[in-house]
Amino acid sequence: MDTLNQTTVTEFVFLGLTDNWVLEKLFFMSFSITYLLTLLGNILIIVTILLTPRLHTPMYFFLSNLSFIDICHSSVTVPKMLEGLLLERKTISFNNCIAQLFFLHLFACAEIFLLTIMAYDRYVAICTPLHYPSVMTVRVCVQLVFALWLGGTVHSLVQTFLTIRLPYCGPNIIDSYFCDVPPVIKLACTDTYLTGMLIVSNSGTISLTCFSALVASYAVILVSLRKQSAEGRRKALSTCSAHLILVALFFGPCIFIYTRPDTSFSIDKMVSVFYTVVTPLLNPLIYTLRNEEVKSAMKQLRQRQVFFIKSYT
Template identity: 90%
Template sequence: MDALNQTRVTEFVFLGLTDNWVLEILFFMAFSVTYVLTLLGNILILVTIVFTPRLHTPMYFFLSNLSFIDICHSSVTMPKMLEGLLLEKKTISFDNCIAQLFFLHLFACAEIFLLTIMAYDRYVAICTPLHYPNVMNMRVCVQLVFALWLGGTVHSLVQTFLTTRLPYCGPNIIDSYFCDVPPVIKLACTDTYLTGMLIVSNSGTISLTCFLALIASYTVILVSLRKQSAEGRQKALSTCSAHFMVVALFFGPCIFIYTRPDTSFSIDKVVSVFYTVVTPLLNPLIYTLRNEEVKCAIKQLRRRQVFS
């Protein structure tokens, strides 16, 4: 009760990535370029898919949604991180911190569900190709995307509720460069063991369960590819390997962070940078550089001067 009667924290202070100003300048330049490339790359994919009728298929519909999520996901943390690299004191108000936390989990969970749906789409296309047009028609695709956003919203609301229900009366130093549930609840003026367990049962379980489902689906796909022709097998492997690279790059850090909220390691910041900064940039690179259809569509749009 004494903790609850104390003054509530009105702002948090980030420790950031480093306190070395030379490294901060170098990080600022590197991450600024990364953020711009992330926006341009994902916008390029979105525009290419929208303006290319032959790409209006379930796979590319999901890919356009992935690009949209990556734009939003990176924009939740990157601008504030870049601002912090230029400021000596890196602060964020309590309300803005909670808002950042909410949208971070919304877009991260939406991406987890979308990658799982994309794996299911590839499973149906490769293992039951004759039923694919009926099983994965556009109406079903829209329903799946609506469901993933609904699921992401519910998950994010749960995470936000678990965080805001705790009292915060100091300290207010977050050992990170953005607001997330594990580092924020450590600052609560009460025991957070139960909250930590609920986080594991929510974020950790979602990440781990979806990842295992993805592994199972790709295992079935690889087994079924033995019956395919050499050309069909090569095309399927190219598509699936690109998807699996994205899955591994995104799920690995999420599982590492959200299955152990009560403990922290020095490498946590590096892992966080990887899934909030690097992965959104790698997605368009992986899907465009390895996908002949997308590259041809981009070339055709350049000739039509869509981007001029």
């Protein structure tokens, strides 16, 4: 607790993405549109699944949770980034910075665990289809979702504790557009090598372990597809390929950022933008463009809405 008493920094200053005024305005317009589409796309998926009884299955239950996490994940960083693009001096209070850091890791870790659970769900559905109804029951699905939120919370608390236990007495300039553990601990008024290694070990272990489990699951699935019919292989490959694209888009940046020591690369900001801004938008696009059931359900909901409107006009 003594180190906490040494903290005199009350706010942090972001350097942002660029100091070019024209680029800032272009980024503001493009990222505003991206964020709006992210919200609309993921909300549309959640509403479609909720209002379509035939989509009340474990796979779509997990997909709706993925959309919810994507909404939360992007909302942690994007609104503050958009505000900063309009301001000459981009600041955030110490407490808000810690809160942003906590929720960033909470939702990112929850998404990692959820993608792993979705891989397990596909493994059971494709490799042991006869046992699927008894294995992936409603109770089991709810328990898995509860477990992923619990795991995400524990991970985030560890990251946050390792960050706030350090003293911060200046400087207070963060070379980023949001608060994350690596750039924040660089500003601590003490040696952070051990803390940095603990943080990398924690995040890296989760990312690499879940990624390895995902690769193993899909390797087994691909081998088992040889026994499936042509139609079964087509449907399974369509679903699994969409999931694999999401895994690559999300795990790639996470592994790049959180599994190396405390270093700084110029490409870090670009990678961070991709996984905090772009990936949450790509998730609904991938699942709606590649999933016939979701597209069909959305079409039916649209037709029902049109019929509802006509009946009252």
